[in-house]
Amino acid sequence: MSAILSADDLNDFISPGVACIKPIETLPVAPAPEPTSSSLEYEVILDGSHPQGQGGEGGEAAPAQISLTDCLACSGCVTSAEAVLVSLQSHNEVLSVLDAAPALRVAGPDTNGKYTVNGLEDGSGKLFVVSVSPQSRASLAAACGNGVTEQQAGRMIEHLFMGKQGLPGGGKWGNGFTWMVDTNTAREACLVLGSDEVLGRSISPSAGKPATPILTASCPGWVCYAEKTHPYVLPHLSRVKSPQALMGTLLKTTLSRTLGVSPDRIWHLAVMPCFDKKLEASREELTDTVWAGDGKPGRGVRDVDCVITSKEILMLAESRGIDFFGLSNSAASVQQTIFPDPTIHGFLFPARSRRQSEAAGTSGGNLHFVLHDVRSRNPGSQIHTVRGRNADVIEYAVVAASGETVFKAARYYGFRNIQNLVRRLKPAKPSRMPGGRPFGSTKRPTGKSSTPEFAYVEVMACPGGCTNGGGQIKVDDPVLVERKGLPAKPGPQEQKEWLAEVDEAYFSADEPDSGLDAKPEVHGGHSDEVVDGISPSRIRDTLQHWSSITGIDVERLAYTSYREVISDVGKRQLTDTERVVQLAGKIGGGW
Known part of the structure; x- marks a missing residue:
């Protein structure tokens, strides 16, 4: 994730949960007094500091080492890729x-x-x-x-x-x-x-077959977000x-x-x-x-x-x-x-090797291929494109020669837009009143016309797609600053130009095949x-x-599967006996 225009334009960051807890796995040693619950955990604050009086000498805790396993085990928050402290894979x-x-x-x-x-x-x-x-x-x-x-x-x-x-x-x-x-x-x-x-x-x-609309599931940030915060969209995720x-x-x-x-x-x-x-x-x-x-x-x-x-x-x-x-x-x-x-x-x-079509985008071209597959099966049809509220929302329609819309799809990139999508998929809640109508979000993502609704939506967490991923080389990296003579603190224009260079390189392989022709x-x-x-x-x-x-x-x-991740934040703390049993089950196995 990187900003293209300005800090205000960032839309792939979701703040950590208010109560992000990392347990410190320690076995109780007799006859030590029973530890308090606060001595067994860190509370991770947004600025990286820790509350006073938890786990360190003089009332100050040592820095918490958050590993990838911790992030997977905890369901209290979802962060952008750059906010996850990864220690196992490097x-x-x-x-x-x-x-x-x-x-x-x-x-x-x-x-x-x-x-x-x-x-x-x-x-x-x-x-x-x-x-x-x-x-x-x-x-x-x-x-x-x-x-x-x-x-x-x-x-x-x-x-x-x-x-x-x-x-x-x-x-x-x-x-x-x-x-x-x-x-x-x-x-x-x-x-x-x-x-x-x-x-x-x-x-x-x-x-x-997943529920309609089918949502792309090749972006792990999006999948993690759906499993932890909006499990009602899981039936829509592609199983591929x-x-x-x-x-x-x-x-x-x-x-x-x-x-x-x-x-x-x-x-x-x-x-x-x-x-x-x-x-x-x-x-x-x-x-x-x-x-x-x-x-x-x-x-x-x-x-x-x-x-x-x-x-x-x-x-x-x-x-x-x-x-x-x-x-x-x-x-x-x-x-x-x-x-x-x-x-x-x-x-x-x-x-x-085959050069990627620029129309397919920089995230693999899932939606692009589906649209062309539909068009190939409807001779004479055309693909119509309508830009949404911003550059990361685009709606598509395959329109037959007769003028009938035979297929509708869309692209939603960045968490700001993803949040709008999942709100529209949220099922209505039943009324508590006898004979009352359901209430809540029942508006399906149908685009500007009422029918047909989107059959497919390509969802990616990063604005601009995968070439703008959090693990890519950034414009302010010392390597680039030295090699390209960029300013130490590049501005929005330098960021935009750098991402354009990466996109240009992405489309720089051999000439593409002739496709449908x-x-x-x-x-x-x-x-x-x-x-x-x-x-x-x-x-x-x-x-x-x-x-x-x-x-x-x-x-x-x-094919794969998904599962709802239920948050443990705020729930009953494990007893020492339960903690020992849990730790014993981890000894010598797994990763």
Whole structure:
């Protein structure tokens, strides 16, 4: 999150709850006197200070260490990504894991197509794989300047994780990453799955269709906000995983099944533009207890072990004494091992990257793809656009040649606009009077006309979309101030120009495919029209192949679930006995 125009224009921040409590986990020691409830908790105040007389000598508490686990366990507040103090997932964690033990090495394929994994005898060795988002590549490309494209920045990241001048050239064991993949490939699968969900053509009918309007759920900040504050919108959330989550499941399941390696020996790092993606990676819905267990969320092996942001890429390089901006961005990139399944390899490493359409926006293009999918099925139809009350609210309609509106959708970015959306979805409350009418919000988000109501709404927490995420390199970062000669305290104009540079870099890859005008593509024995440069039949066939080689239903692989988070703030405090039992249950397990 960053301000584009002024501080008054910020709309992705929700203040912490008035009573934000962090328990201090201590076991009672006999015969010590029974501690008071105030000695077991911190009250976190907005300015970061603590009340007097709680937990420190002289009546002053030591600084509270709020970890990601604390934020997930507490449901008393929701903050913007920049306000969350994250300690579990960082560039330091990446270096710590890399230096823990010699990495597993994959050799092959041999003449029989078999792969060999070396190093399994060391129980602490891991196989390292990393996925990188296009928004992060765009942020780093803009920081490089000199016309560096998003694709070239991707090659620099590849050299950092896999090249001899990068991480493998140092550290205790010289460990590097075996594969680096682009989350754009998973994004394309999510676009097809999401459109099928909206239009009632789900590849897994048992997954069920959300209530109308269907709301995008690839933004973890938005999902966290909905689960904690407005659970009545949960039936509207899309069940399709985000590209980060889908890629994590794809890598863990495919590698574990094809190489015979336990999922906990595969360490997956994701590079994302958003701190809230760290929260998403820690969800119990995105672990092997779902796809390898009984299908229910639980504390298991995470599909994404660690998330670092665009800014943390620079910190990671600096920690090893590597000049990131000096890394090669030439086409002669590092040679990667062939992925152990040919079909999945072709999906993860396409022959040519596809530039994003500027009309699709910088958040993945969920809504854009759905609109074009609807238009492709209604020959002669047109997409009409109406700007809402600000630049982050836009309404869309697919209008048939006859003039009839066949589909309506909208885009809501930033919490200021999201709050307006969820208020319109709030169900009416029943009247307490006998025979009385329900009261409260019953106005559905229908746009300017009464029918039809929106079928789909793309929701993102950050104003301007994902290129403006909280983990992106900011215009006031010392690196930019030095490299670009910016003022130490850049103003609104410099902020706006910087975000425009990042957006330009995001759209700087190869030329786009011809989209709806492309010729039908033959795949799997049948032809399929390409929609916005993507072949839905190819995606569906790949998903079915993925299911067949892993022996796991597509529903468990590609869909997720949500749950209401009930606040514990203000409720009865646990007794010492209950606290001991709770702590005992945590010993030696989980994360």
